[in-house]
Amino acid sequence: MGTSSEAAEESENSPHALRPHRLDDVSFGMLCSTGERLRATHALLDAEYSRRLLLLRVLVDEVTARPAAVGDLAPAREAWDLLARAQRQRPEAVHRLLMDPQTGLWAAHVLRRLRGSQDADAPLWSDVGQLHALAAAGAVLAGVDFRIQVPSRDGAVLLPCLGRAQSVAREPWGVAEVGAQNGTARVRPQGDGPVVTVPKDATQDGPGWTGMRRLSVSHHELTLTLTIDDLARYPVIAGTSGPDRLDATALRHWRRVLDRAWALLVEDHRESAEALAAGLFSLVPLPPAERFRPRSASASEAFGCVMLSAPHAQVTDDEAAVELAVTLVHEFRHTLLNGLMHLTPLADDCPDLFHAPWRDDPRPLSGVLHGAFAFSGVARFWRDRCARDSGSARERARFEFALWRRESRATLETLHAHPALTETGRRLVRALLADIRSWDAEPVPETTLLLAERAATHQRAAWRAHHLVPDEAAVRSVADSWLRGTPPPLAVTEETGGDVVTDPAGCRLDAYAHLVRLRITDPHAFAEAREGGPRPKDVISADLAYVAGDSDAAAALYAEETSRPAAWGGLGLLFGQPPELLRAVSQEITRTSGQTPPPSELARWLVHTWDDDGAHRGSGSMSQSARCSQSTA
Known part of the structure; x- marks a missing residue:
């Protein structure tokens, strides 16, 4: 975030020297890893603390330039000065207060409101006034005698890191006074409501007080x-x-x-x-x-x-x-x-949407990068569990390791060549890839590798059936060939292109992986689900048959469930066809002729092969690319 030169200067009333921050090369190298390291964490914590101080100083400067933003509360500088007093008295307590996640969320929210990029139900002065509540909390933690007015909401005053005082008053947006003397803090509501005494151990509840527990x-x-x-x-x-x-x-x-x-x-x-x-x-x-x-x-x-x-x-x-x-x-x-x-951008703006194997919905480039970083660490966790667990726990760990090693690597390899990555982003991706590639020789049973492969391709097929809309001309061409009784057009041998259009109904697309986990961990529950007993949400009989290894039954059952887009995913996977094409062609044939083609028959027709001398050799398998074109929706 850009800051003014004034915000970057140290003030004698500042809780801390305000300064930009950079990661040293060793810490950055540790961060570019599938593991988590203490030194890299400390470096990021130092950077985040500097950033919080800069955010607060910018906020105070902007509010000071707009006095009406605090309503009837004291000027923002008075709250800032109280926070500075608390910091001088007990710096570690104020450090923890400023690093509290709620402080970061609040500061970002208020700055967006001040700059007109976000609306809210609360009056602006009530959100800005949380600066006064922050200062009050700091003073309480530091044992400083003080008195300051703070905002209340529905009669409640929230003091960050301490807890909430609740009065009988129920006005939506009000003011209360917080003060402390000789180590005892009290919250005095506006009007005639009872005074709430903050317990010495603020994590404990008391009369009118709800503690922030740990x-x-x-x-x-x-x-x-x-x-x-x-x-x-x-x-x-x-x-x-x-x-x-x-x-x-x-x-x-x-x-x-x-x-x-x-x-x-x-x-x-x-x-x-x-x-x-x-x-x-x-x-x-x-x-x-x-x-x-x-x-x-x-x-x-x-x-x-x-x-x-x-x-x-x-x-x-x-x-x-x-x-x-x-x-x-x-x-x-x-x-x-x-x-x-x-601290640094990892990618430039990119309009494309992508498939992310750990998500049901299409994701922007930054989201895919986030997921790849997180799940490469998840793969490492399960790799370690493979060596430590036994029995069904070890079987589960092997499956998870095989799945997330495969999916993280595939996604990182797609990202690796993407032109929108910055140099820092490329360094990060290269380092993660090197870690994951070093696991190639890790022994995993062939049956487990097959389960992981099927789980990955099943999720991808369901995702495509929900979110990928094939080229309209290709769909019409295939549908016309079906209606004329001629073989599929040669164009179907290639990818049909299309747009990603997010389908909000695309949920729980990890049915295959979910059922593998159930079969490994609780085989009795899996058997019960196959026999008509309780089953996980959005799992259908076809999924159960496929995980059980009965592909013929699964194909027949998927064909009966094509009102669900994910069933087209399963059907396309079993017949080696792009599921989004199968679904779209079926819909086009129904729209044109009024007759819905049998799904299995349509899928078999699409894999029709001419004789060896003919030009047509079938429809080709689904692409495993993680990248899709941008949605126009």
């Missing part, structure tokens, strides 16, 4: 401490609602699974654990997700924060620990790359 887990002298941020005002993902407050039972569940996951990371993935202990600050809890499909997210402005779904209550402790551990590694790698991208 979970701390230790193993072999390495500790991870996470704020359980279920009071967040600024969402990690824009447009989503805030988390619900965890009850005591849910909090105990989180503590138990986090303790086991941390022990696993410390014992078996020590370097990663050291980096996570330094760079993870908060966890925004999400409700439990489907088995094998944990929900997680992170954001560029929330360095050190991870949104995570609670581990499924019905899985074993061992499975829950591994799932949580790999998800923490996955999201932490997103955090690391976000930190790097704050």
Whole structure:
């Protein structure tokens, strides 16, 4: 982000010397890896702290130039000066406050509002006034005597890193006074509401006070401490609602699974654990997700924060620990790359959309790069588990390693040659590729490699059926040939081109991989699903038959389910045809003739081969390219 020269100068009232920051070559080299390293993490943390200070100074300067932006609150400089007093008294506490992920989200949100690029329901002064709440929180943490007015929302005052004071007042946007004297802090609402005393241990609840709780887990002298941020005002993902407050039972569940996951990371993935202990600050809890499909997210402005779904209550402790551990590694790698991208661009603007094998939706170049960085680390995690686990856990680890090694490598090889990458982006991709290629000789059973290959191609085929729209002229030509009773046109032997048009209904396209995990981990549940029992969401009988190895049954069943685009993906995969072409041609024939062609018959016709002397040799297989053309939608 560009800053004014004033913002880059050190002020005697500044909490810190404001300065730009760069990564040294050693730290950058460590970051360009499938592993997580403590030195690289510390370097990014230093850079992020400098960036936060610059953001705050720019914000204060812009608000000072627009006095009306604070409403009836004190001028922004007074809040800044209070924060500076707190920093001089207890610098480590203010450092933690400024590095809190909510501080980053808030600062970015307010700057966008000040510059007119984002709207919000809250009055501008209420969002700007969180600077005053930040200063108040810093003063409380530092033990400074003070008094300052801060914004309230629905009668609640949120003090970052401390907690929330709730009065009986319920006005949507109000003002309260926060003050401290002799080590006791109080929140005094506007009007006649009761005064709320902040407990000495602010993480604890008290009358009118909801504490910002923390979970701390230790193993072999390495500790991870996470704020359980279920009071967040600024969402990690824009447009989503805030988390619900965890009850005591849910909090105990989180503590138990986090303790086991941390022990696993410390014992078996020590370097990663050291980096996570330094760079993870908060966890925004999400409700439990489907088995094998944990929900997680992170954001560029929330360095050190991870949104995570609670581990499924019905899985074993061992499975829950591994799932949580790999998800923490996955999201932490997103955090690391976000930190790097704050320092230097990795790619220029690119209009293209791409297939990303870990996502259901088409992704921009930067999103694919993010995923490749994260999942190369996921592949490394499962590689390590292959050597440490046994039984079905080892079989699962081998499958995950084979799948994500394959998918990360394929995606990185596509990115490697992309002209939009900057030199730094190319260095990153080259280094990741070198790591992954060094694993080529890692022994994985042939049956596992085959499962990984089928899982990858099945997801890709389902993605294409949902999101890729083939060239209209090619579709009409093929449909006309069918209606005339002639062989498919020669043009079908090549890729038919087309646009990516995002289909919001394209969800849970990882059905094959999901079922492989179920068959490995819980064969009884897989057998029950085949026999008509409970099955994972959006899994159909054809998917179960295909994973079970019955390709003939799978083809017949996919043909019965072609109201679902993903079924065309399975059908196209089994017949070696582009699924988007099959689907589009079927729709064109139906539109033109009023008769829907039998899907299997249409697929067999498309693989029709003339005799050896003829020019036509069939329709060719699906492309495995990860890149697709830009959508015009």
